Amino acid sequence: MTYQSTLLRLLDERGYIHQLTDAEGLDALAAKQVVPGYIGFDATAPSLHVGSLVQIMLLRRLQQAGHKPVVLMGGGTTRIGDPTGRDESRKMLSDETIEANIASIRTIFERFLTFGDGPTDAVMFNNHDWLGKLGYIQLLQEVGTHFTINRMLTFDSVKLRLDREQPMTFLEFNYMILQGYDFRHLARNMGVRLQMGGSDQWGNIVNGIELARRMDGTEVFGITTPLLTTADGAKMGKTAAGAVWLNDDALPAYDFWQYWRNADDRDVGKFLRLFTDLPLDEIARLEALEGSEINQAKVILANEVTRLCRGEEAARTAEATAAATFAGGGLGQDLPVLELPTAGLGMIDALVGIGFAASRGEAKRLIAGGGARIDGEAVTDESFHIAGGAERRISSGKKKHGILRPA
RNA sequence: GGACAGGUGGCCGAGUGGUUAAAGGCAGCAGACUGUAAAUCUGCCCGCGCAAGCGUACGCUAGUUCGAAUCUAGCCCUGUCCA
Numbered sequence: 001m002t003y004q005s006t007l008l009r010l011l012d013e014r015g016y017i018h019q020l021t022d023a024e025g026l027d028a029l030a031a032k033q034v035v036p037g038y039i040g041f042d043a044t045a046p047s048l049h050v051g052s053l054v055q056i057m058l059l060r061r062l063q064q065a066g067h068k069p070v071v072l073m074g075g076g077t078t079r080i081g082d083p084t085g086r087d088e089s090r091k092m093l094s095d096e097t098i099e100a101n102i103a104s105i106r107t108i109f110e111r112f113l114t115f116g117d118g119p120t121d122a123v124m125f126n127n128h129d130w131l132g133k134l135g136y137i138q139l140l141q142e143v144g145t146h147f148t149i150n151r152m153l154t155f156d157s158v159k160l161r162l163d164r165e166q167p168m169t170f171l172e173f174n175y176m177i178l179q180g181y182d183f184r185h186l187a188r189n190m191g192v193r194l195q196m197g198g199s200d201q202w203g204n205i206v207n208g209i210e211l212a213r214r215m216d217g218t219e220v221f222g223i224t225t226p227l228l229t230t231a232d233g234a235k236m237g238k239t240a241a242g243a244v245w246l247n248d249d250a251l252p253a254y255d256f257w258q259y260w261r262n263a264d265d266r267d268v269g270k271f272l273r274l275f276t277d278l279p280l281d282e283i284a285r286l287e288a289l290e291g292s293e294i295n296q297a298k299v300i301l302a303n304e305v306t307r308l309c310r311g312e313e314a315a316r317t318a319e320a321t322a323a324a325t326f327a328g329g330g331l332g333q334d335l336p337v338l339e340l341p342t343a344g345l346g347m348i349d350a351l352v353g354i355g356f357a358a359s360r361g362e363a364k365r366l367i368a369g370g371g372a373r374i375d376g377e378a379v380t381d382e383s384f385h386i387a388g389g390a391e392r393r394i395s396s397g398k399k400k401h402g403i404l405r406p407a
Numbered sequence: 408g409g410a411c412a413g414g415u416g417g418c419c420g421a422g423u424g425g426u427u428a429a430a431g432g433c434a435g436c437a438g439a440c441u442g443u444a445a446a447u448c449u450g451c452c453c454g455c456g457c458a459a460g461c462g463u464a465c466g467c468u469a470g471u472u473c474g475a476a477u478c479u480a481g482c483c484c485u486g487u488c489c490a
Contacts, residue, residue, distance in 0.1 A: 232445075234434090258443080265444050292442040326443060362436080365451055371437040383457080397436075399443055 005030035007065035011223070013280060014273040016058055018199045018226040021209060026221040029193065030067065034119055037062050037194030037223075038070035038186055040127070040179065043078040046104040047247035050237030050259070053309075054225050054274055056246075058196050060112045063120060064277075069113050070192055071124040073102045076131030077178055102126060108246045111309060125190070127182050134181075143181055146214050147207075152176065155203040176204050183208025187220045199224045228274075231266035246309055253310045254334035257318030258399070260302035268297050276304035325401050331393050340388050340404040347372060347384040350404060356396035371397045 003009045003023075007030040011017050020026060029035055039055045041048060048056070059069035078098050106124060109115075113122035152158060155176060158168065183205070186192035195205050205222035212218045228236045237244045244259045245251040263271055269287030272278055278286075278300075286297035299319065306315035321332025338354040345353070348363040351372060357363035366372050367382045373395040374386055386392060392404040 262443060265442095268444095292444090294444075295442055298442095298444080322443080357436095359454065360456090361454065362452085366437065369437040369451060397438090 003027045005065075007035070007062065007067060010061055010065050011058070014061070015270060016054070016061065016223075016225050016274065018224045019202060019222075021206065021222040025219070026194065026223075029221070030065070034067050035062075035194050036068040036070050036190065036192045037196055038072045038125075038183075038192050039196045040072040040074050040077070040182065041105065042074050043098045043101040043105065046101045047245040047250040048105055048108055049243035049245050051228075051235060051243070053237070053246065053305075054228055055197065056109065056112050057275055058223075058225060059109075059122070062196075063113055063122060066120055068120050069122040070186065070190065071109050071113070071122060072182060072186065073105065073124060073126045075099070075102055075126040075128030077127055077175060077182070079128075098128075104247060108309070111311070123190075125186070127178075127185075130185050131178055131181070139177075139181075142215070143177055143211065146211055147177060147180075156200070157203060176207055179204045180207035180211040183220065184212040184215055184218075187212045187218050188216055192220070194221045194223065196223045196225070199227045231264040248310060248314075252334070252336075253306060253314035254318045254321055254332075256310060257302045257306045257315065257322065260305050261298050261322060262399075263298055263301060265294050268294060268301060272297070272301055272304075276301065276308070278304060331391070331401075331403050336402040337405050338394070338402060339407045340386065340392065341407055342388040344388040345386045345404070347374070347379050347386060348382055350386055350394055351396065354394060354402040354404075356394070356400055356402065366396055 003012060005027050008017075008023070008027050026035075037059075039059055041052060041055070059071065062069045075098055078101075079095075109122070109124065115122045115124070152173070157176065158173065183192070183195050195208055197205055202222070202224050205224065209220050209222055212220050230236060244256065246256075260271070269283060272283040272286060273280070276283075286300060287294075289297050299322075302322075303315045303319055306318055317332075317334050321334035324330045324332040325335065336354055338350060340350075347367060348357075348360050351357040351363040351366060352360060356372075357366055363372070364382050367379060367384075370378050370380060372379045373393075374384075375393050376395070386394075386404060389406055391406065393401060394404050395401045
């Protein structure tokens with residue numbers, strides 16, 4: 001359909017919309033007033049990773065379209081653990097850890113959103129502020145009467161777990177109730193009209209909408225984003241090396257940049273639309289590039305995302321490092337560094353020391369497989385000794401490079 | 408509380424006394440081919456050791472045995488059904 005509101009047009013043309021609860025209603029509302037919309041985030045780690053980036057960008061788009069982004073930190077719900085998409089119950093976190101995580105995560109949002117007191121300025125809430133005060137009896141009375149077990153059991157988050165014969169605790173079972181309560185609370189006390197989230201949050205969002213209607217007669221809306229996987233089917237933001245963290249201190253900017261630079265060809269257009277502010281016609285031009293030319297688009301993608309998330313300088317340095325390292329066969333300042341003693345260093349120790357191998361055995365296998373290089377030359381002798389005195393380039397495979405710098 | 412089923416390497420999943428550091432698959436790493444892509448093919452894939460070998464590992468503990476992931480007992484955890 002063709003949307004009247006800037007908001008829905010923007011979201012639609014950039015590929016953020018998977019499902020909408022009431023397209024016409026929301027479109028009409030967004031066309032005539034500022035819509036405060038929220039997304040909830042977990043506080044299980046001190047940083048969010050790329051898997052949350054769609055949601056973060058969604059809040060950014062909301063603000064770009066003249067509405068008010070509301071970041072809801074799950075300080076309370078994190079104490080429960082969202083069972084959605086999980087086979088195993090989550091470990092409990094201490095209050096101090098959760099508070100520290102929230103503080104750390106906030107720094108990310110400050111890069112993507114403008115916070116303040118104005119009508120379209122972003123705000124952040126912590127659901128512990130109200131969930132923490134909720135008494136059990138009170139909750140049962142006010143909220144419990146609006147949920148039937150029959151219906152709760154049909155939700156995917158519950159059903160999948162039961163079907164897979166995986167345990168689900170009562171604690172987790174209550175997650176959807178608390179999340180529904182959040183929406184109702186924000187709608188009632190902060191004027192929030194919209195909740196957004198991943199497609200797996202549909203059930204939770206719908207619960208909140210229903211709860212707000214039944215308890216207060218308020219009409220609120222929901223949008224979910226498509227489940228984002230990379231072209232080869234993996235979840236966004238998870239690599240075997242670990243999650244692609246957004247915070248500076250959780251993942252070096254160079255590695256962050258490389259994640260985007262190594263995107264699958266097929267994902268380039270989608271990523272540019274979702275994760276950069278580039279105009280659509282420019283994106284159309286970039287994604288039309290064929291063969292090795294698509295690499296130009298990947299560099300732009302990496303630059304743009306890194307700039308948004310890590311700042312202009314981080315993006316520039318990462319690009320320069322990549323250019324020097326890959327095109328020039330030289331060294332960029334962003335590469336990992338290991339001190340090279342004057343007496344030199346054994347190849348195995350160097351590989352382990354710089355983090356390219358987790359154990360000596362792994363380093364040996366790397367050498368035996370021909371993947372270990374010094375200054376671009378394959379080292380096949382595991383007793384190889386790297387002479388000290390000069391800066392050397394050490395590599396594992398074609399992509400991982402590091403600097404051995406004389407002490 | 409009772410009956411039954413189950414708990415194996417990052418994940419899935421074979422294995423029911425020695426030839427099992429444990430089939431196979433996925434994921435991962437490296438090589439070839441390329442474009443720092445994908446697909447494909449090849450090698451690797453618990454730790455230490457140049458190696459012989461040693462150590463650790465099949466929920467936990469104790470046993471039986473020359474020898475246990477495999478047998479016994481107790482315990483813990485999970486599921487299904489019953490109370």
